[in-house]
C-alpha cells in the first residue's frame with residue numbers, strides 16, 4: 001500500500017508541543033513505510049487563519065526536520081467542497097435547518113427534561129417546501145446538517161448505531177452515532193465547518209492513514225459515515241493521547257504555551273524536542289535520540305498510552321545535555337560560527353566542551369574562557385598563591401597534548417604536599433575562573449603554554 005498521511009492544523013497561531021507530537025507521529029509513520037506526508041492547512045476560517053501563521057508552522061516543521069512532500073490550503077479548494085455538498089444534497093443526506101442558537105438551546109432543555117438524549121431532534125427534516133419558503137421569507141438563512149446513518153426513523157429511539165474501526169493506536173474503537181446530533185457541515189453564511197473539507201481532502205488527496213489527537217475520536221465516527229456517504233473507503237485512523245503542560249493544563253495555539261518557537265528560542269535542540277514530543281506518554285523509555293531516522297526505528301504508534309500525558313520542559317534540558325554530549329563536530333560546525341567559534345582549534349574545542357553544555361549557546365562562554373583569556377581576579381589565599389607559583393613553575397614544555405595535564409599535575413603532586421581537591425581546585429580556578437567545567441586535560445592543549453602562563457595569579 002502507498003501510505004499517505006497528513007498534518008492538518010489551523011494556521012491560527014504558533015504550533016505547540018502537542019501539535020508537534022501529531023506532526024511527528026505522521027512523519028515517522030510515513031518514513032517507516034516509505035510514504036508521503038502532506039501538509040494541509042485547515043484555513044477555512046478566513047477570519048482567524050493567517051498566511052503568516054502557516055509560514056511559521058512550516059518553519060517550525062522544517063526546524064524539527066519535517067519536510068512535507070506537498071503543501072496545500074483548504075481555502076483554495078472551496079469548489080471541491082461545494083461539489084461534495086451538491087452530491088450530499090442530491091442524495092438527501094444534507095438538509096437545511098433554520099433554528100437560531102436560542103431555539104436549539106430550548107429544544108435541548110426540553111429533551112433533557114423528557115429524559116431524552118440532548119441531540120438535535122431533526123425537526124427541520126419534517127419541514128415542507130412551503131414552511132421552508134416562509135422561514136426564508138422571514139429572512140432566515142439555512143445551516144446544513146448531515147443526516148447521520150442512525151435510527152433513520154425516530155431519533156428518540158434508544159437503538160444504538162455503532163461505527164467501529166480498528167485504531168492504529170488504541171485498537172478497537174466504537175462511536176455510537178445515536179448519541180450524536182446530525183452535525184452542521186455548512187453554516188448560515190455558507191462557510192464550512194471542519195468536518196466536510198477534511199473528509200473531501202482526505203478522499204481526493206488519497207490519504208490512507210489519519211493520525212491525530214484523541215480529541216478527534218468522536219469526529220472520526222461522524223467522518224467515517226461521511227466517507228461512506230461520499231462513496232469512499234475510509235482511511236485507517238489512529239488517535240494518540242494529548243500532551244498537557246507540566247501542571248496538567250491543555251495546550252492551545254492561541255495561548256503560546258510550550259510553542260515550538262519558544263523552545264527553539266530557549267536554545268533547545270530540535271532532536272530533544274522531537275524525542276520528548278514522541279516518547280512522552282508512551283511505554284517507550286524516554287531517551288535522547290539523535291536523528292529522526294533513529295526515532296522512526298523506535299516509533300510504534302500503539303505504544304502511546306490512552307490518557308493525556310504531562311510534558312515537562314525540565315526534561316528537555318536533560319535530553320539536550322545528552323544530545324549535545326554526543327553531537328559530532330560536523331553537525332554543529334556551521335552553527336558554532338554564529339557564536340564566533342571557528343578556526344583550526346574549533347573541532348578540538350568542541351570535543352573538549354560538548355559534555356558540559358545545557359545548550360549550544362553555552363559553548364560561547366567556554367570559547368571566551370579558552371580563547372579570550374580569563375582574568376577572573378580570584379582572591380587566592382596566601383597558601384594557594386604560593387602553591388600556584390610552584391605549580392606554574394613546573395609547567396611542561398610544549399608540544400602539548402591530551403597527556404600534558406596528567407604529566408603536569410603528577411609533577412606538581414610530587415613537588416608539593418598537595419593532592420586531590422587541594423591540588424586540582426586552585427589550578428582549575430586559576431585557569432578557568434570556575435569551580436567546574438570541561439576536563440582540564442582537554443582544555444590545556446587548547447590554551448597552550450603561553451596563555452596558561454599568562455593565567456598565573
Ligand SMILES: Nc1ncnc2c1ncn2[C@@H]1O[C@H](COP(=O)(O)OP(=O)(O)OP(=O)(O)O)[C@@H](O)[C@H]1O
Nearest residue numbers: 008009010018019022212213242243251252253254
Ligand atoms: N495537546 C495536544 N497534544 C497532542 N496533539 C494535539 C494537542 N492539541 C492538538 N493536537 C493535534 O494537533 C493537530 C492540529 O490541531 P489543531 O490545529 O486543531 O490544534 P489545536 O492546538 O488543538 O487548536 P487551537 O488552534 O484551537 O489551539 C490535531 O491533529 C490535534 O489532534
